Amino acid sequence: MSDLAKLNQTYQRLAVAEAELERSAELLNAAKSKREAIRAEILESARRMALTVSGEIKLGGLEAWLRRREMALATADLLREAEGDLRQAEADGSATRNRLSAALSAAAVSQDHSDSYEALLARAQSAVDLEVEHKNLREQLERCEREQASRQSALETATADEAQWDASWAEVCKSCWLGAGGTIPSLATVKEVMDRLAELGPAAQRQAGLADRIAKMEEDKAAFSRELAVMAAELGLDRPAESALRLWALMSARVEEARSKKAEKESKHLALEDQILKDRDLEAEIAVCERRKSEMTQLFGVSSLREAEKKLLMIEQRRDLRRRSSIIEREIRDALSIQDIADVEQMLDAADRPALDSEQVELRARFEDQDRRVRELFTAYSKASDEVDAVDGDSAVAAIDEQRRTVLLEIEDKAFSYFRLRAGVVAAEQALRLYRDKHRSSMMLRASEAFQVISRGAYRGLATQPDKDTEVLIGIGADGSSKLAQEMSKGTRFQLYLALRVAGYHEFAQSRTPVPFIADDIMETFDDFRAEEAFRLFADMAEVGQVIYLTHHQHLCDIARRVCPNARIHELAPPLALESRAA
Template sequence: MRLRNLSLDRFGRFTGKTYDFGPASASGDFHVIYGPNEAGKTTTMEGFLRLLYGFPHQDSYGFQHQRKNLSISGTLEIGDQTRHFTRLPQRDGALTDENGVALPENAMAGILGGLDETEYRKLLCLDDETIEKGGEEIASSKGDIGRLLFSAAAGISDLTAVLDQVQSEADDLHRARASKTRFAILKKEREALDKQIKELDVPASAYRKLKQELEAAQSEEQDLVGKRAKLRSARADAETLANALPMLSEVDRLSALLVGTDDYPTQLDINPEELVGLIEEQSKHTSRIDTAEQALAKARVDLEAIERHPEYLPLIDALQALEELRSRHLGALRDLDRRRSEHADITSEMTSIARQLGATPDGLDALLIDEGTMTTIEGARTALRDARRHAEGTTGDLQALQDRQRALHSQAPVTSDEATDWTAFLEQYGADRLLTAHATARHSVAQAQRTYSDSLAALTIADQQFDTAPTVPIASDAAEALADRVRDLRHDLSELQKTAADHDSDIAAKTARIDQLRDGGGVIGDDAASALKQERDTLWSMHLQVLTAQSAQDFAAAMQAVDDAADKRLSHARDLGELRQLEADLAEAKARRTGTGNALAQAQTDYDAAIAEVETVCQRAGLRNALDPASLPKWIKAAEAARAAQHSLELVRADHADTLNRAETLTQVIAQAATLVSPTLDDAVDTARRKAASQQKDREAKQNHAAEMRSVTTEIRHREATVQAAQDALSAAEARWRDLIASSFAGHIAPEALENGLTPLQSLREDDIKRQQFSRQINGMTEDQALYLAKLQDLATQHALPEETNADALHQSLSALAAQAQAAEERFAQLSEQMRQLEENKAAARAELTQIERRVADLAAIFPASIETQTLADLRRAVATTEKVLEQRETLSRSKHALTDKLRVNNLAQARDCLKGHTAETLEDQIDQLGRDIDDVDTALSTASAERGRAEHALKAVTGDSDIALLTEQKAIIELEIQEVARRHLELRLGHRLAEEAIRRYRDTHRSGMMQAAEATFATLTNGAYVRLDTVPSGQSETLIAYDAAGQAKQAKDMSKGTRFQLYLALRAAAYDQLAAQGQTLPFFCDDIFETFDEDRTRSACQVMARIGQTGQAIYLTHHKHVVDLAQEVCGGAVTVHSI
């Protein structure tokens, strides 16, 4: 693709601005667009991008024209075709062709070879931002452009995206210290299942009793359900009978209405609307017949009243034949008197002109000369006038030259007494080159200083600022690892704290339940029962020793207490089992709490150690206060950037030290010679340039004065000869003029009368032509009038009209006779045709009436003779009655079916039998009673269901075997899935590493051509300062390095800004060659990226742009005049300069 022309119709500050790049030249397609600051160079490049990719929703270039009014158009050469496109800021139809037809967006995408706007900017539209940003990506093999350049030659650019997807899939399965991967989620689910299994795995007790209680509750519940179903069925039967009684009444009512309608048909195929239409048609045709008969009677009367004269009809053609002659006659009546008056006026005017020329009326014909004589006289008059003007002009020119000679004698220039030749001085020191180099050096140092200052400012924390780059005690990747470790430890500590709180809550709940069973439930624990038995045994031993009544009573009381405790324990066996289980669970919960507490203490210790490590790093970096661990990696990266910026500043200062020293020396020399006080280099050079310009101006003024003096003296001698020749020519012209006038007009006119012009003679000649024309017109009009009157009189004689000499009156009489005859014939024919049409209409209406009568008879055939259908009105009434009867029959049939379906019987008789003896009142009472019985059963069923639920709950509380088995099965499934995730992760990770290694080897083998092209271009741009390019591995990608002439290797970030830009330009040029080799050439734009280049490297950069122009199209935008001069110097005719 090539840009033929670009038109910024309404964009930015431009309205109707057009760049015409013309057809591609054999010498190259390199263009330089030059203009001052803010002239619109960047606007031009942005306009081109919008032509290709459209307008953004918020456009910063809509400051002069509203966004909705923006418009950009251009002509593109695509292969052998030339196409014109227009881009508008609208949703639909934003891209149109030369005919205004809207085009789809993919029409432009196909031309661009798949490059999106971001890729085009970074690769082919370069400014200070995109050349640096895209260049960094290229140099480190990152981003889409990096992949394109590092992989395109190997044909594997698509594989990089595939490998990124593989890496992403592997990371989703498992990633170190990540908590959201599939492996981590499955691991947490397995731990949760282990915990749940431990909580549910308890021994069963009192199982048989609880099972018997459940079976009894289920049996009672089933009995109540069966009873409720029977009551509901009985109530449904009663409700059915109650609903059927009104339906039977409706059947009886409809049957009574249909008595006496048996003769009406069972089916009606007549549309009532058709009958209405037939009635309307019958009325319409009857009215047509009446109207036609009335019109026929009137037409017969009018026909008999017509008076016909066919003998006058030939007058029509005769008068038509005279129409042209009559038109000339009427024209003569209008114009004849006027033409005679004009003829007299023109004759009088010619006589007046002859008197003005000094001639008598008798000599008028002598003044009428032919065109040749007129031309000869005009030529002689013009020659006389030119000779006079020439003589006067040459005299005036001679006088002016003499005045100029006297003025030059009195205006001799004053020369300067300056001792220093400032022009030679500036050339000796190379001031122009030094100025450019000095500006570049100052800019580079200032840019490096700004970068360094910005990097120091980025290190500011609260009120602590840094004047120098601090020490970096830890690498940024290590800082990120430390921050991740602190985050994971904080998360683990929080989870352990939550687990400890859950254990505390569980212990408290179990303790409260045990206390409740012991204190409020009457349950005697094993310890209390053992204590009672021990007391009984003690009292028995004492009784055996003393054998007293008191000892016996004490033993009896103790024995009774043991028996009572045994009874209570027997009656509360179920609660006792729960108590024993709770006590075992409590012991286990306390053990788990102890283990969690130990883990929590260890986690706290690890977390404190990690925080201490963060604080140590911050202290070593010179921070007064420790940073938040999450903020540490970002600050460490900023510190690394500050160290790099400091190093870059030192290198820039060293690179430009010689230029700055030479600039200081030149400034001091100029200051001493020109007596300046502490000037800058720019001020000193400007002063020297002004003095050099003043000296040059004085020299040129002296040389110009001497040259002008010589020129004026020579011109005066030439002018004197010219004046004499002009006077001689004037005398000859006057003599010829007098002789010509005398011979042409035979003495009737003096020569002086025509010196001011020949207008009177031309007027006489023109008036004579008009006078002759008026004479011819008058004669023709008179002849036409006579002929017209003679022909009209012949027609009047033929038709016996009285004699008449007035042609208009005679024509009017003849026309009246012809018109009357023609009108009578036309009226006769009109009435005859009207009568014929009326007869036809009357016959057609009668035929339609006959058809209607036949249709009525056909429709009435379905009715028996007992029903009146002779007329349309009778038939319509019969149809309406039949429709009503059919509707009632249908309703009766539906009612019968509904009744028999309701009662589930076969016919109406069986339905009557079912309803016999039932009334609405008795059925309503029965339904109410059944409803109350159902409510009682529902209440009892609710109680039985609650009891059954309680029994089921009690049984489930005892046994958890099935739940344990289910949870164990789930745990086994999760463990299998964990194995599958681990296997899949290993497959992806190992496959990714093997594929990366294969791609790297393949890339090393196949990309040498592109790397050599970039290497050669970079060597050209740096004038041999850098001789080789290579790549080194950097993690999972590669980094570009350059070797200078001394063999030292540098990365792009270690180069000066100008050299770095030259490297990035070389990479773009190599990429452009790569695209061109693949058949894709696109316009290559650069916006003042040579600004940091010195003059020699600028020349080399212009050669590179010209080389790109040989392959495709290169366009450079600049506000530096010296860049334009260098481009023309280096490229010659291969570059075209456009000005804004």
């Protein structure tokens, strides 16, 4: 009866599904008709826009055609702009070449009127470099002449001071014991004598201290020997003829041997006590086991533990059989809705087994047919529901179209934002390039002069070389060779960096109020000669602003005093600060 009720319910659901399927088919036909009308309207609109549009075009194809048309129009506009830029660039290039040729002619530089702009630019750069080199050489010559005159004057002054000091030294020596022999000793001889006299006092004190320590050590040795003799007598040892250290070693060995034996005795005693406790525990456990064995054998009526184990296994099997029996009994009562198992046994005894078997086979076949039919109907219902959901999508189509338009507007807005930012970046890069081109010549000239001075002529100048979007700094050696900045040694790179900072400071001071120039011990890798040239550059910078140099090297302060007499030294405990100002 339960299966018949389920079958009737299935027939009812099948009828409902067939009705819904017919309704879905009607809605599908209506949707197809509406789609064909929309497609015809789209085709008519496309033909009005362009006669070349195919008659089989769809909405996606029309959108692709519109995108291609917009791209073609944009490409044509870009092509026209590029052609105009090209013509303007050619005109600018021709005008620039004419100006460059006129400038070379005015400067009396040989040229060929058929040369290209690059060749003329190379000739102009060579002429400028040659003139700059000549100017540097002339300035270097003038500086060397001034330095020679200064050093000559300093030499004459030093010679006069030396003669006056020799006369004063002779008078001082004659007035004391140094000139008692009628000869005037040299300064080195007097200095050596003074050093020896100064060393005599500490040496005498060290001698007295060592003698006192030796006496005390001898007393300690005698006292140690006496104590060892007393201890040896107490221990019953014969004192050997060797030194007291031998007796001390023998006594130490005896003491260590006694300690080890005492420790071994204590360890054996503890092990013995531990073993006695373990034996007591084992005896107690054996007594307990024997008592439990007697109880189990008496309970099961056996004579050994192996037979008692078999009894326990049989008890476990009986418990499992009872549990399985109760489970099967409960399942039978639940299936037949009968609470008493005796009634169940009577009903099963009265039942016809062949009839029940045939009925079971028939019901199983009907169940399989009905289950397959239900599955087929559920599949058809699911497909119909999916088709109905797909057709009933007017609002979904509108929502998707709205989202597409929103996304296109966002893409357009972000594209304009990107173009604005890109244009700003290009403008900033162009401005930086123009600023570098405008200020490169004067700053590069100052940096080249400063680098030549600091390196003491090892490098005669600096140059740049384009590398993709940037420029690479190159040092020009005295022999005409070139070397990249990253290929220079650490000290040379520091000198190059200082030269660029000096040039930048002068460039900044020309157009703005100068600010203090602070350097923190940057001459760590400089030798004294290059440090001297660096301080000369600082003195020139002090003519237009303030220069502060921090150091903890005393010899740099001495060099600064010699190169720049107006420099002021401030001792800050412990570092030193060097400040140079304009006179």
